[in-house]
Amino acid sequence: MVSFIGDMAAITQAIHYQKAIYLVPLRSLAEEKHQHFKKLYSGKDCLIKILISSRDHREDDYKIIAGEYEIAVMVYEKFNYFLWKYPALLENISLIIVDELQMIHDPERGPLKGNMEKRNSLKSKKIKTTLMKIASKIPSPILCKIWKKQNK
Numbered sequence: 366m367v368s369f370i371g372d373m374a375a376i377t378q379a380i381h382y383q384k385a386i387y388l389v390p391l392r393s394l395a396e397e398k399h400q401h402f403k404k405l406y407s408g409k410d411c412l413i414k415i416l417i418s419s420r421d422h423r424e425d426d427y428k429i430i431a432g433e434y435e436i437a438v439m440v441y442e443k444f445n446y447f448l449w450k451y452p453a454l455l456e457n458i459s460l461i462i463v464d465e466l467q468m469i470h471d472p473e474r475g476p477l478k479g480n481m482e483k484r485n486s487l488k489s490k491k492i493k494t495t496l497m498k499i500a501s502k503i504p505s506p507i508l509c510k511i512w513k514k515q516n517k
Contacts, residue, residue, distance in 0.1 A: 371462045371499050376406060379413045379435035383459035387438045390465050392419045398464075399438045406436075418443050432457045455494055462497045 371387065378385040387402075389395050399417040406413045416425040416434045420443070429437045430451050439447075441463075447454050 368464060368499065371464055371497060372402070374460060374497055375402075375436050375462060376413070378460045379406070382435075384432065384434065384457050385436050385460040385462065386444060386458055387436060387462045388441055388444050388464060389438065390441055392421055392440055394465070395419045395422075395438050395440050402436060402438065418447075430454065458494050460495045460497060462499065464499045 375385040375387050387398060389398055395417055396419075399415065399422075402413075402415045405411075407415050413436060414434045415436045415438070416429055418426055418429055418437060418439045420440075425434075425437075428434055429439075429447070444461075
C-alpha cells in the first residue's frame with residue numbers, strides 16, 4: 366500500500382509536467398519498479414517518459430542528466446553519484462521518493478543517507494524539491510528513533 370502512495374505521487378508529478386526520482390535500494394527492485402511504471406503508464410495512450418538508472422542500466426544516464434524524463438527510477442547509490450557529479454540535477458526535480466527507507470541505514474551501504482541529505486540541503490535554498498520517504502517497516506527501535514527525529 367505504501368508503494369502505491371509513492372507511485373501516485375510520482376505519476377501526479379508527471380501529469381503536471383514535473384520530474385520525479387523514485388529511489389530504491391536494490392537493482393532488482395529498480396528493474397521491478399521500472400517495469401511496473403512502464404506497463405501501467407507508458408504506451409500509446411499514456412506517454413510518460415520513464416527511465417531507469419543502475420549499474421546494470423546506464424544507457425539512459427545522459428537523458429536523466431539532461432532532464433529528458435518525467436520519472437526516473439534509480440538505486441540509492443546511483444542517485445548519490447549523480448548528486449556528487451551533477452549537482453544541478455536537483456534544479457529540475459520536484460519530487461524525490463525514497464522507497465524502502467529502512468534499508469538506507471544498512472551499514473554495508475556506507476554513509477549514503479547522510480551524503481544524500483547533506484548534498485540536498487546545500488542546494489535547498491534555491492531548489493524546491495520535496496522528499497517523500499516510504500518505509501514498509503521499521504526493523505529496530507534505534508532506526509525508529511532516528512526516523513522520528515528526522516520527521517519532527
